[in-house]
Amino acid sequence: MTAALLWPALVIMAPLLLGPLLALGHESLKPFTSGRIGGDDAGALTLANYAQIAAPEYARYFLDTFRVGLISLAFALLLGFPMAHFIVRRAAPVTRRLLIGGLVGTLFLSIIVRIYAIAMTFGPNGPLAGFSRMLGIAPSSPDGAELMVVLGLMNTTLPLVALTLIGTLQNINPRLEEAAMSLGAPRWKTFFQVTAAMSLPGILSAGIIAYAFCISNLVVPMLVGRGSILFVSNLIYFRFSEVANFPSGAALSIVMMVLSVALFYGLLHLVRSNWQEAGK
Amino acid sequence: MSGLSISKRLADALFEAAYLSLITLFIAFSVIPVIVAVVLSFDARSFIGPFPPKQFSLRWYESFLADSYYRDGLVTSLILATVATLIATIAGTLAAIALSRATFRGRAALQAALLSPLVVPNVVLGFGMLIFASRLGIIDGMTRLIMGHVLITFPYVMRTTAASLVGIKASYYEAALSLGAKPWKALAQVTLPLARTGILAGAVFGFVTSFDDVGVSLFLTDAYTFTLPVAILAQMRANLDLTIAALSVVFIVATVLLIVLLDRLAGLDAIVGRGVYGR
Numbered sequence: 001m002t003a004a005l006l007w008p009a010l011v012i013m014a015p016l017l018l019g020p021l022l023a024l025g026h027e028s029l030k031p032f033t034s035g036r037i038g039g040d041d042a043g044a045l046t047l048a049n050y051a052q053i054a055a056p057e058y059a060r061y062f063l064d065t066f067r068v069g070l071i072s073l074a075f076a077l078l079l080g081f082p083m084a085h086f087i088v089r090r091a092a093p094v095t096r097r098l099l100i101g102g103l104v105g106t107l108f109l110s111i112i113v114r115i116y117a118i119a120m121t122f123g124p125n126g127p128l129a130g131f132s133r134m135l136g137i138a139p140s141s142p143d144g145a146e147l148m149v150v151l152g153l154m155n156t157t158l159p160l161v162a163l164t165l166i167g168t169l170q171n172i173n174p175r176l177e178e179a180a181m182s183l184g185a186p187r188w189k190t191f192f193q194v195t196a197a198m199s200l201p202g203i204l205s206a207g208i209i210a211y212a213f214c215i216s217n218l219v220v221p222m223l224v225g226r227g228s229i230l231f232v233s234n235l236i237y238f239r240f241s242e243v244a245n246f247p248s249g250a251a252l253s254i255v256m257m258v259l260s261v262a263l264f265y266g267l268l269h270l271v272r273s274n275w276q277e278a279g280k
Numbered sequence: 281m282s283g284l285s286i287s288k289r290l291a292d293a294l295f296e297a298a299y300l301s302l303i304t305l306f307i308a309f310s311v312i313p314v315i316v317a318v319v320l321s322f323d324a325r326s327f328i329g330p331f332p333p334k335q336f337s338l339r340w341y342e343s344f345l346a347d348s349y350y351r352d353g354l355v356t357s358l359i360l361a362t363v364a365t366l367i368a369t370i371a372g373t374l375a376a377i378a379l380s381r382a383t384f385r386g387r388a389a390l391q392a393a394l395l396s397p398l399v400v401p402n403v404v405l406g407f408g409m410l411i412f413a414s415r416l417g418i419i420d421g422m423t424r425l426i427m428g429h430v431l432i433t434f435p436y437v438m439r440t441t442a443a444s445l446v447g448i449k450a451s452y453y454e455a456a457l458s459l460g461a462k463p464w465k466a467l468a469q470v471t472l473p474l475a476r477t478g479i480l481a482g483a484v485f486g487f488v489t490s491f492d493d494v495g496v497s498l499f500l501t502d503a504y505t506f507t508l509p510v511a512i513l514a515q516m517r518a519n520l521d522l523t524i525a526a527l528s529v530v531f532i533v534a535t536v537l538l539i540v541l542l543d544r545l546a547g548l549d550a551i552v553g554r555g556v557y558g559r
Contacts, residue, residue: 002378005467009375009434012367013394016431019416020408027411079309082302100548105539106310108488112512113528117313120320120328120525127316127331151309158310166552186288188295216401218495223516233403233495240407240499250411253404264399265392 024257028250034243049251058235062259065231068146069214072153076161076210077203079154084165085195089174100166107159115152115223122151142228149229152220157210164209168202169195201275208267212260232256314532321525328522340526350527353511360422360507361490364429365437369483372437377471380445395435402495405431410499421505428496433486440485440551444478445471477546484542 028050031043052058087099106114121128124139137143172195180190196203218233225234232252239249316331324335344350379391397405409428418424448471456466472479497507506514516524542548 002382005374005378006382008371009378009394009438012371012430013434016409016427017393017396019412020405020431023412023415024404024408079302079306082299083306086299086303097543097548100552101539101543102310104542104548104551105535108492108538109535110492110509110531112492112494112509112516113317113531114313116516116524116528117317121313121316125328125330128312155309155313158306162306163552186295187292191295191299212399216403216495218401218403218498219513222513233401236401236403236407237498240410246411249407253407257400257404260399260401261396 024250024253027246028254030247032245032247034245049247050255052248053251053255061230061232061235064229065215065233068149068229068231069153069211069217072150072157072214073207073211075150076154076157077207080158080161080206081165081196081199081203083162084169085191087162087166088169089177100163103159103163106155107163111156111219112223114155115220118152118155119148119224122148145224145226145228148224148226149220152224153214153217156217156220157213160213161206161210164206165199165202168199168206171202172198201271204271205268208264208271212264216256216260317525317528318532320522321529323522323525326521340522343521344523344526344530347523349511349515350508353506353508356422356425356505357491357508360425360429361487363426364433364490365483365486367426367430368433368437368486369479372434372482372486373441373472373475373479376438376441376445377467377475380442381450394438397431398435398439402432402493403499406496406499409496413500419502421500421502424500425497425505425507428500429490429493432493432496433490436485436489437482440482441475441478444475444481448474477550480546481542481551484538488538 029045029047031040031046031048033040083099087096091099120126122131123129129139132139132144132147135147137147176198177190177194180194181187185193215231216233217231218237221229221231221234222237225231233256236249236252236256239245239252319332320328321340322336322338323329323333324337324339325333375394379387406428409424409431413419413424413427418427452474453466453471456470457463461469492509493507494509494513497510498513501507501510512524512527539548542551
């Protein structure tokens, strides 16, 4: 009976998971002659496409992806944790429902719409155009583009982080905080040394999930990166849309997939083995 | 002693101020862009000028309604999201139930494999699916899109349903069996009705994931079959006029309606969960 329930998923998902993986792996080993669409089927298989990616000029795209993703994640956690704490511990039922509705709504709203709205708000004619100058960043500089990408990524990860952390905080006994305060601990100390410390596995799990979203993003750098901030996803898309160099795009895809999966499951394993029963 | 309590009170006040300003910042950052998009959608100017606009009109809504390009995209997106969600919900729900009871070796590995599209960048999935489909000789846009979208919606459905099954005791199902119900009947009349909130939430998540997807669809659309987000993206890169703002408002209204509907049908708390110490 249990096996019978699994069959539909296996029959549908096995080809959809394995097919693209094998196709990418094979394509990435084909030689490429420029001017063609896709790899050369006649040529012998080669690792040249991977060797090409190892060149230093490609490192920039990988570094930008992981670095900008990390900055956005840090800000998302900084804003997301107090919000989740407020919803779980302080908000009245109506406020709580409204805030959760807002978070799920933001999560559901089309990413293109959200990034468009960010571009209109923080862009040259937007009401918050002065925001980047306030931080000492010239809006038209590469740093200005990076700021826009950070803001865009934050907008996509904030609701995700906050909703995940709500789950974490709901499993922490509020009595522990009350105990700390009744023993004379100040609010801030209780917040950091009891609440935040006990949430650490959840914060790390939320961070890992949000980071996976950040580094795989295509739309944000495409729409607000102004060409000076490009992620590996954008590079893969260019390989397909601009130069039709499928083998190189496939090699990039394989590398990015291995990095993402290793990073995600590696970090998650690290968190879960350090904190038993953590991050659920 | 009193010096200590004053410094403690000061620290508490400072902490409270920082805490509340971070929450305010969160809300401002989430809400202001939405308001800006709504206001701009009524802008009467033909160019994107300084905010706020002085005169208002419905011209961008007219231009959006007159554009069949968006309408075609919307129809494709709706069909695609419905078909992909239906397939993913049936397969994903059954798999979630099976995995929640299974004890065989490799169960965790199978679950991780089925959830893996969540971790792999969508661009990689889309590009891989494009090459795979072309090797199979599938060049029809809709077929390719459905293949890609089942792949990305399935994990959301399975994960959400699996989370809702945690609270449903296997003993209910076993009780039905011991009272003489056939396994399929026990599943259909006991487990599935109990899990319906989770299944509904999973289906909604799947539908939204499919409807919003860009990364996978960009590779799999063809000249005649393109999704709404792909259509918007193409228009955005061609000319950044305010038709997109009008379209954004339509999206915002649809999202608000969806949230209200979800709250009525399943309850937002049921989706977020109340946890052990939730109020």
